[in-house]
Amino acid sequence: MNRKTLVLPALIGLLAPVLAACGAVDGGDGKDDAIVVGTTDRFSASGGTPAPFDPAYAYDAGSWNILRQTVQTLMYLPRGGGEPEPEAAERCGFTDNGSERFECTLRGGLTFSDGSELTADAVKYSIERVLTIKDENGPSGLLANIDAVETSGERKVIFHLKAPDATFPYKLATPAAGIVNPDKYDAKGLRSGFDIDASGPYTLKTEVENNTVVKAVFTKNPHYKGNLTPKSDNTIELRPFDDADAMGDSLKSGDIDLMARTVTPQQIESLAGDAEDAIDVVEMPGLEMRYLGFDTDAPAVENRAVRQAMAQLVDRAEITSKVYGAAAEPLYSLVPATITGHTNSFFNEYGHPSTAKARALLDKAGVDTPVKLTLNYTTDHYGPGTKAEFEILRDQLNDSGLFDVDIKGTDWLKFRDDQLEGEYAVYGMGWFPDFPDADNFIAPFLDEDNFLASPYANSRIRNTLIPESRQEADRLSAAEPIEDVQDIVARDVPVLPLWQGKQYVAARDDITGVEWALNSSSNMQLWELGRGVGD
Template sequence: MNRKLLVLPALLGALAPAITGCGSSGGSGGSGKPIVVGTTDSIELTKDNPAPLDPATSYDSATWNVFYNTFQMLLTYQRGSTTPTPDAAKECHYAGTSGLTYQCTMRDGEKFSTGRSLTSTDVKFSVDRMQKIHWSDGPSSLISDVKSVDAPDPQTVVFHLKHPDATFPAKLATPAAAIVDSTVYPAKKPYTGWRLVGSGPYKLDSWTAGKQAVFSKNAHYDGTLKMHNSAVTLKMFADSNKMEDAIKSGQLDVMSRQLSPDQIQALQSNPDPDFKLTQSSGGEARYLFLNTDAPSLKKVAVRQAMAQIIDRQAITRDVYQRTAVPLYSVVPQGITTHVNSFYDTYGEPSVKNAQKTLTDAGITSKVPLTINFRRDNGGTMNKAEAEAIAKQLDASGLFDVHVEAEQWNAFLKAAGEGKYQVFALSWLPDFPDPDNYIAPFFDKETFIPLPYNLTEIRNTILPETRSQAQRSATTDAFGAAQKLVAEQVPMLPLWQANQYIAARDDITGAEWALNASTTTQFWELGRGASG
């Protein structure tokens, strides 16, 4: 998936908007016409994805963008904060000294958008349901360390953990812990179709597949987020150029994820007088995953040779036109514990070094590879990126590479089933911690099941770091994890992206609306003078 939330203290300054506008600072949401937001993210209902709006089944940036705006979690992040704070909960804390019990007290009067009261029973139901359904492409791995949940009274919910986990409050602030109505959602199967019932700031009024979704202020929302509008219409575009045309013609108020690099360059070079483009650093990381069970990639020397050849600078310059920056570790720059492990291990790209690596391993013929990529939609550059990587590897004379495209849901399913040799995915953080850039790929429960088992990360580093409440104390351990990934190369970091949002001149709050995981926080957007 691509995943989600703000930033660690080390990243806070880096993620501040580079170009700011007037921002709304208060209020509870006014009246007036809906704010119209454009996106090229696609959400599809298919045989393999029959419940795209169910938190138990969907785990990507497009659906989580909807979930953050419509579902409530026990905890949330306030504007500019790096610490989860209560939303549906009134208060949460670790009980005792073992780190194995986490308890929350619910806020009084919380209700779903239907008007039904929300209690601790719904919280327990939601977490139990996520684990029971355990959807292959869903986010249940985030809460896999929950042993059991108790709801001793309507206002109290108690989580019993299998192991101490200092990141657990952050996980409760993600849609993996979205609270669903226990009288509406089936306990053991998905809630199919274009339907959802939540208790978040907005309710979904209608969904027209591939065209638009209409949201209005949830009159029953009584959480802590401050709303600056009463309605949002999300317009979906298959072409980012058409999305740009729509904001220029006044059909859109805001355009968010995602613009192509050439559009961004053009808008930066020749700003439009009617709307403003805001840029900030982001937590999105792009990885190339290598199937170590595939015959061509079983030997670590082949994977190391790829790491010695691939030129990230050329990719970010030529494909992404410097809207992204090279990434040399599984943990991005700006996140506490980041080290340039791949650069430290392999240095600058070198065909000579790659050839020696292969020769020393007894590999003298060209290595055949196929890179599978997600078919492009909107402003994505998946094809150009795959072709650029293939060209670099082929030009070395050491590889023979082909590229193949696939539709998103089929792509994700096949990747998870180990059907590809090489594929790339963008990862957006679920929460701001180095754990969330490592555990989704190397823990016992993972987002993408990788065949390579780095046992030291899974059995030692992750458990030890999760027992550290002071996250700065995890620097050495996470540094060791990054070094292991660089040495064994089950995945290869490519780049981390800047993020962009554009808003017409009468829209406020755009600089706060797009967080580090590219979730568009609808409630931050307002119209007219700032409050």
């Protein structure tokens, strides 16, 4: 069977029997050659990023992919999607009608990877530690609705929430709520370096050069108890690369077995079109999005009409077709397509790109043109297409005659620090969701203490619409307030969504479980991988 390119729908579980037939899992045969996975994610420790693998600090897709293999959570998202299910817990659920009291009972006999006991007190310690440290770059915002954590005996944990939140089980499935060994993590300070002491399916050993990880080796944790049982006894090695081309060359030569983050459009086309290559490309649903963010207090863009005019001029189809090809599609909302509550608010508000309409918006607001702006982007975090994307954005705005735009690229660490400090009026960012619910595409950008440190504050969104949406356990019932939020964002333009990405995995054809290697939120699931017989 020559798979080459497999396209996996959102209901991927329906295809599992077919895909499983493409190769036999090694079945615990004791084969000890590592399964090597390439990535363009980089893991470095410095004064600015002292604790890349500390759950109280880590809040990027790459670091979370390390933590998801090693740090256990009370809940997890099943491989085919759907509602969160118990993981370190044997059962969890709301115990009131208002979604304000959530209770979990731990599995019996849980231990950390060193064999020490894991109790309800360790869960309480881990959650409260994230909230106490409250690092500005960290994920504490996901847990900010927790009013108190209490324990009952060795195995029961009760969360009291400040306000109803039906999405809370999803948040407990993220590394922000990861359970760490209290003996190894300071209650009030970050743990520097790359060591992890937890209870997940794997333990981690890293090779480090110049404070940067050059190899991360995952070994089955013999003490692990949970639902994420590794499909192979082999170790799994994660090997960072400077760029996707070097990673692709290593895949072709057999130095690595699989690459997922990030496969370029050119590689997708090349690998999928080569029938003689012993490499398969799997396409699967993705929820990655890219957008422009605005410091709405900055003089250049504080006038809403300037942001609206930009929204009126941007041609998303040109960006996706010229830069990303089939790997991306235009996005007209903060909430991606396939997520309950999605609506094309920006298209409904602005329609197709129009210089005449943009000029009318600026003229009505009395804005002098051309408006001088710098679009800032990061050179080393979202892939090689970012610069080309911003060149097109620049040209689209300048060709209207209404803007005088320059672009500026900066390495990620400085870029992120500068963005948080308000150095940029306009900047490009990406978002990989923490969990697949509309709330996670709204609150991180618009709620208090948001991810962007944005000065934009809409009281109706924060005080009415977000709380209303979180009250609905049936997420279909939350659609109306979610749609209202999107309409307000389209009118005020504190952020400007650009495109939604698909995701691809390329692997040598003796690697099994490739179809499960990433879920829709771009979370690596290395425990699904095995080594079998190529087709």
